[in-house]
Amino acid sequence: MHNCDFCHIRDNPHEGVIAQTAHSIAFMDKHPIAEGHCLVTTRTHHESLMEVPDAELLDLFKVVARVEKAILAAGLGDGVDMRQHFRPYLPEGKYVKRHVHVHLLPRRDGDDVFTQVAVKEMGLRTEPAEKDLFATASLIRKELK
Numbered sequence: 001m002h003n004c005d006f007c008h009i010r011d012n013p014h015e016g017v018i019a020q021t022a023h024s025i026a027f028m029d030k031h032p033i034a035e036g037h038c039l040v041t042t043r044t045h046h047e048s049l050m051e052v053p054d055a056e057l058l059d060l061f062k063v064v065a066r067v068e069k070a071i072l073a074a075g076l077g078d079g080v081d082m083r084q085h086f087r088p089y090l091p092e093g094k095y096v097k098r099h100v101h102v103h104l105l106p107r108r109d110g111d112d113v114f115t116q117v118a119v120k121e122m123g124l125r126t127e128p129a130e131k132d133l134f135a136t137a138s139l140i141r142k143e144l145k
């Protein structure tokens with residue numbers, strides 16, 4: 001799809017890409033709410049999970065499970081939350097991406113992930129440097145091999 005950030009990453013993979021399969025691609029979230037926060041998307045542009053064909057769904061969730069395991073192996077969390085949003089009612093400018101994706105959020109006991117979600121959604125975030133995101137991507141990639 002034209003002007004889709006996730007299709008752009010698929011076509012121009014950068015150092016933040018963690019894994020690629022026939023149907024899926026995983027990469028660091030540019031606006032992380034925890035270190036190691038990454039996204040897994042379908043290679044084909046679909047607006048919602050509800051329209052993804054079964055073969056792509058299976059591949060997507062296989063990648064989700066592999067990356068979740070790698071996040072834990074890399075020591076980025078003691079657990080992982082998986083989130084998937086379908087909020088077409090929000091304007092595009094409010095972090096909405098109209099390309100289906102699953103968030104993987106490393107978690108630790110007593111962390112501030114839910115506070116950070118609120119801070120992000122209120123637009124009060126300061127973003128990390130790209131080099132830090134790429135360093136974390138490298139950590140996770142090593143655990144996938």
Ligand SMILES: [Zn+2]
Binds near residue numbers: 005099
């Ligand atoms: Zn797309």
